Amino acid sequence: MSTPFFADLVRELCQEGGTGPLTPNGAVPGHRRFAGAVPPGTLFHYAVAGIAHPDEWEVGTGQIDGGGRLVRQSVSASSNGGSPVDFTVGLKTLALTVGAGWFASRDTAAATASASLEELGLAVAAKQPLSTGHDSATTGAAGDTLTVRRGAGWVNIPLTALAYRDAGGMVVAGAALGGAPGSAAAPSLSFAANPNTGLFNPEADAIGFAAGGTERARLTATGLGIGGAASHALHLRGAAPTTCIEATTTTGTVIGTKGPRLLLQSNSNTIGNGGEIVFAATGDTDVERWAAISGHILTNTASGAFGDLIVATKAAATDTALSPRLAIQASGVVRPGADNVQNLAAASYRWNNSYFGASPTVTSDAREKSWQGAADARELRAAGRIAAELGFYQWNDAITEKGAGAARRHFGVRAQAVWAIMADEGLIDPIGADGRPGATPYAFLCWDEWADTASGEGGDRFGIRPDQLALFLIAAQEQRLAALETAA
Template structure:
C-alpha cells in the first residue's frame, strides 16, 4: 500500500536491481507527514488529548491528517515545560490525538499524565522514523544480487614482496628527488621568522618561496605584526580582503592612548568596526569615521549605537539608541522610541514605584473641562472580569472594543480621544489596547459628576423647604407691620 507524504509516494517494499527510477529505496514505516501542523492544547491526563485549535501560521491536524492515519507527534509543555512527550499517534473521529506508541517522554518513556495548562502539539518527524528508515537492506533483500554474484571469481591475495623495486629501477626518480627540498629535523633553530627568511610553499604543481615579511613583521623595538601591515609600534593580525580594506586585530601601545581594535578597517580613512581604547583614566569604545553601530562605553555609561550620526572634526559621533549608567537606563533621544511593540510585548514590569507621566502645563495646550458627551459615553462602558485566551487566572478591567462601541453610539471616536490604541501585530493582524491612565481619569471625572448630581438631588428638597419657610416668614412680617 502506498503512503502519501506531502505529495511524495513512499512504497515500503524490498529494493530490486530491476528498479530504475526508485533504485536504493528501502522499507520505511508508513507514517503521514505534513508541513506546519501545530495546535494548542489544555487537556489533562494520559488518555486522548482534545486539541484547541491551530497556532498562528499553522494548520489543524483535522485539516491535514486523515482520520486513523499514523503520524509522529510531539507535545511540549508551555505552562509546565518539564512535561513533554514524543510518539506515534492518530486523529480519531472526534478530532482528538490518540497516543498509540510513546517513543520518549518526561515520564521515562511512559505516557505523560499531563497537568492543567497550555501545551503545544505538533506533527513532526520522529527520531525513531529516521532510525528505521536508515537501516540498509541485506544482500538477500536486493532482488537478483546474490544470483549475479554466484559463480564469480573471488578477490585475489597479492603479496607486496612480489612487486618491490629499488629507486634505481625507476628511471629519473633519484634525480628528481635530489633536486627537491629535504625534510629534516636536523637544521638549526630560531625563535622568530625574520623578514629576510624564505618560506617554501606548494603552489599548483610547483613550489614558490614566500618572504618572511609577508607572514610576520618585526621592527627594531620588538613590535610584531602577523600579516603585511607592518609593526609600527603595535602588535596586530592583518588580512587584506580588498584594495585598502583590512580585517585586523590590533594591540597598540602608543601614546597618549593604548587600544585594542577588532574588525574591518579602511586604511584610507581610518574607520573601525570595534575598538577599545584607554584614554587617561576611563575605558571608552570609540568607533570613528564611517563605522559606528555597536556598543560604546563613554564616561561610565554603556551606549547602544545605531549606524548613523555626524562627524565632529575628525571624530565620528554615532546616534545613541540607549544608554545604561550607574543611576539609569535611558533612551538616546527624548520621546522618540517606545519600549516594546504591539507584536513584541514585555510580559511584566517590576518596579518599586509607579510610572511618572509628563504633566507640565508648559507641555500642554487647549486645556479645558472634560465635555459632558464624553462622560455620557463613558457611562455606557462596563467594567468586566475575564481570562486571557492563553491564561488561567481571572482579571478585571475593560474591553477595548466595548469602549470604542460606547463612544461610537454617541458619534464619538475613542481613538481620537486617546483612550484606545489599535496597532499592527507584525503578522498582518491588529491588536486593540487601552491607555488605562486615561480611562481612570475619565472614570474619576464621570464619578465626580455623578456624585455632584446626587448631592444636588439630595439638596433640592431642602432648598425648596427653605424657600417656602422664607416666603412664609416674609408674609408674616408684612402682616405684623400693618
C-alpha cells in the first residue's frame, strides 16, 4: 500500500454535520487551505475535531473530491467507537495529519539503518589499519627528512631541500625556483584547475601574464605593457596594434591612437602654460583636436603656483584652433572665453532658475549706443494697451508637476498678445498664419526657433525681455501722468 499524501500546516474550519462529505470553509489562522495544498483524489490522513461539540472527533483516511469536500473513506478511530461519527452541525476543524502507522514505519526503518551501520563499523574495525602506525602530520618542519629510493639503495633528503607546507600554512621552497620558460598557452607557473592562466618567460628580462591561454600583459625593463609588449613606461594595447594608453616623458599620457583619443599632458611649467586634457580625433595636431581643459599658470615660484582653468572647443570641424569658451580664474571669477560673444543657455536648453546676491550689471554706456530718442505716439499708445494686458498666470509645466493648487502664480504678459498689439499699431509685422512672426525692430520682442535636437524634435518659442518691456511701459505711464497733470 502506498504512503498517504502529506502536506504541512493544512487545517480549515467547517460548519457541516452528518456522516457524509464535509466542506472546508476557511483556513485556521497560521495554516493553509486544502484547495491550495492537496491534489483532488489523493489519499491522506485526516482528523476532524469538534469545537462547538468537543466530544465529537474522528481520524482516518480520505480525499478531497472535485467539489473541494473531504470524503471520509475509512475510519481509524473516533468518538463513536471507531465507526463514522454523525457530526452535529456546528464549528469544527478539518486537518491533514499523519497516522500512527506512519511513525511506526519510520521508526522501524531508522532502527534497521542503525543496525546496519553498527555491523559495518565492526567489519571495518576488524580490518588491518591503513597507516603504518606512525602519527600523521599535516605540515613539515625544517629538521624533517624524507627517505627515498636512490639507485639500488635508500637515502634521506632533508625536507628543506624540497617545497613543503610549514606550521604556518605557507608552502616553503628551500631554494630559488627554476622553471621552464613556458608559454601563454602553458605558463610555467599556473593553477591546478586552470593550467593556461599564470606567469611565463616570453623573452629575456621579461615576465608574461597569461589568462585563458593568451598573453594579457608583459613586464620588461622598459615598462609595463597591458595587451602586449611595452614601448613606454606604461603602455596599454588593444586587440589590434592600437595603443589604448601610453605614458611617456615627452607627450604625457595618450589614451587611444585610432578613433577618438584623450591626451593628458603638461605643455610646460612656464607662465601662460600648464597641464591640459585634450580631446582629439585620431592624431595630435591642432586640426584633429576638438576640445580641451587646460591650466593657465599666472605665477610659478619656488613657494608655489596659481593660475586659471580654461575650457576650449572648436565651433566647426574646419577650424584650425580651439577657442576659449569658459574660464575659472584664480580669483574665483567664472567668465566666458571672450567678451560679449557667447550666450548663457539656448532657446531649447534653458536654465530653470538662477540665484544672485546682487542685481546683474548690464552695460548701458552712452559711448556704445546710437541714441534714437523717446517713444512716439503710436509706441506710447501700444505701451498703454500692453499695460492693460498685464495679469497673473501659472506655468503649464508647474501645474503638471505640482497641480493647479500648488503651482505658483506669476505676473506678466503673454508674448503673443504684446506682439499682436504692436502689429495692430503698425509698428511691426503681424504673426503669420503658420505661427511665425514677421520682422520687428524692437528688442523686447523675442522669438527663437531651433532645428531637430537629439530627441528628434525641433520647435520654436515666443518671449520678451522683461527689463526693456517694463521701461517701455513706464514711459507710457509717465506720458499719461503728464497729460493728467496738464489737464488738471
